[in-house]
Amino acid sequence: MKRDVGKVLRSRTVEDNNHTEPMEEDEDDDCFSISFLRSDRLEPAVVVSPRYNLLREVGRGSYGVVYEAIARKTGARVAVKRLQCDAPENVELALAEFWALTSLENRHQNVVQLEECVLQRNGLAQKMSHGNKRSRQYLRLVETSLKGERILGNPEEPCYLWFVMEFCEGGDLNQYILSRRPDPQTNRSFMRQLTSAVAFLHKNNIVHRDLKPDNILISQKSGSPVLKVADFGLSKVCAGLNSKNSEDLPEAEACGKGSNQNNIVNVNKFWLSSACGSDFYMAPEVWEGHYTAKADIFALGIIIWAMIERITFIDAESKRELLGTYIRQGTEIVPVGEALLENPKMVLHIPQKARSSMSDGVKKLLQDMLAVNPQDRPDAFQLEKGPLSFPALFTTWT
Template identity: 30%
Template sequence: MGTGTSYAIQNKLGEGMCGEVYKAWDKNSRTSWAIKTLKRSNFNSLKELKNEAMKEIDALLKVKHHENVVNLKEYFQKGKHFCLVMELCRGGTLNDFILQRPKDMVNNLNFMKQLSSGVSFLHGQGVVHRDLKPDNILIEFNHLGDAVVKISDFGLAKVFIQTFNPSAQEKCISRKYMKTCCGTPFFQAPETQNFHYTHKADVFSLGAIFASMMLKQRVQINTSQVGVKRDLLVVCMGNLTIADYEIFFNMDYVLPSDLWINPHLVLLLNSLLRKDYHERPGAEQLRCAMERMTNKDVETDIWRELARRNEELEEKTIKKERKREKKLQRLNKCKKCTIL
């Protein structure tokens, strides 16, 4: 645990239910960091504050050193605040990054690969996030200027003592059940409402994130500032969220057919959103499947043209079949006439 004396707070980056995030300058290393502060006023007691802070810290310490997971530098207590010093992600949240830019399917595929890798790593280390959503995914840029996603906010994460063997991930982690209903409605797996779920709740959340990136649907929500609203990237059908659709209609969500991407990728994305979590792939299985996808799989012009050609071919086949049937009908009439 550090002392926090070397940090100078610069400006507020954001806030959540339990605390706030600030940009800070480290006078010792002369670098910028993000400091997440958990306030005593948001908890029933200082002991509860410490317990909740340590849960997040334990999760972050267990998943260090993966490029798609935010890195924890140190933590310290300052008065009635608990502070977590983490790497600063300059690109903001995935939610704002996607909504502020034109739709880019190649970029979306790249992000999906990175997130699949990150969640597979979490599960392999015995950590289930339980609140994956675009607002909890941050964007940083590598030395080439390419965007890199970072999974953050492990406040609701479940850490299992046993470390799962990634090569036998399904066998180990599928035996672990959780009971606490948590998550965010637009991205929360339906089985969490039954207080009996596994790591595949994270897989559902990934599916909802991927679909929201592809469709780029949005709703407006209120912020902590009175009268101020912001756009939220979601997947919804009318006034229903994807989770509502799964719970109330007892059906699997299916992506629209006019995405114009590889049908195999559509099937993979649909499998993440199965209502029955047994039918969803594990995160490692998803990671492997995503790695096989290339930019050509999301080049919409290619797949739109291919769909057009298939439709033309189908129409020609139908016309030929109709001609053949008419010809057979005429032959049958001729045979009848000959017999008479």
């Protein structure tokens, strides 16, 4: 699994399925009517009416497209993500994101906010609600995910999920950090915000499983940058599962509405088995397929380490410079988690750069977060209430 410098693996998700096909308009006032138009800026441009106008494509992932849009009624800018549910694996990813975001009863300023989700097929559209057993289309999506076979009709009848979310005009963490000069104050703020977001998710029994700079967006509406953890396609809602075999039950049965306050810390005892995520941020135990929410802490440590020292690599496919730490072996680079799996006794050199201004406190914190044994890592609640809440941790920064 070793790589030449600059050649990396993409996120372990499904292949791109972003097709745009004409849809008939529907006159039902309770639904969206969707039509596709041509323009010089988009091929094809998309207009979602009567409630949203899609302006431009702002992102394209392995299984969806994100547009900047305008809410016609309020004029507010929103982000609209379109996911095509044409295969069971795509449906599973789409439902995972829907279940994670709709299971949250409360908002958090550092987690992207879902405004609404719409299921659209054959020109007909229906607003999705959590666990809506009266919606035949919703139940068919769940059945498709559970059975692993397409049951939504013919391929020429595409089905889409449209996620309407808050728009983050500052781009992702890669773009924000690498387009500016190093700023210790920004680093401190981002560390606290990220830890707060992950603690909030874990309190609500959600394991993200794909934390990386690409999935951390920046909002600047308040004047200062606010991080938003996004992209929950690989997330796992652990509420209601047995801690010994938490992936033995269907995903749908894992989605209790809201957080279980009696089991706040138990998210760290739910064992997961799907080896998923992006390889440069995956913990050693994820490569083996036996891990808990502590894998999110490892990914968070990789992100913070790369952010502070501005450690990057060039993605071979997109040619983008991305934040991420790795182990260099000659002309090859190996993800930290994979390297620790191969050699559990390996000592990480933190900081990596000789002239780093990293304090001893941050160095120790990162070593703990990147411990090869997940039991030696702090959990998100300890991080939120412990080291990252004390300014003394950063006093030696320049």
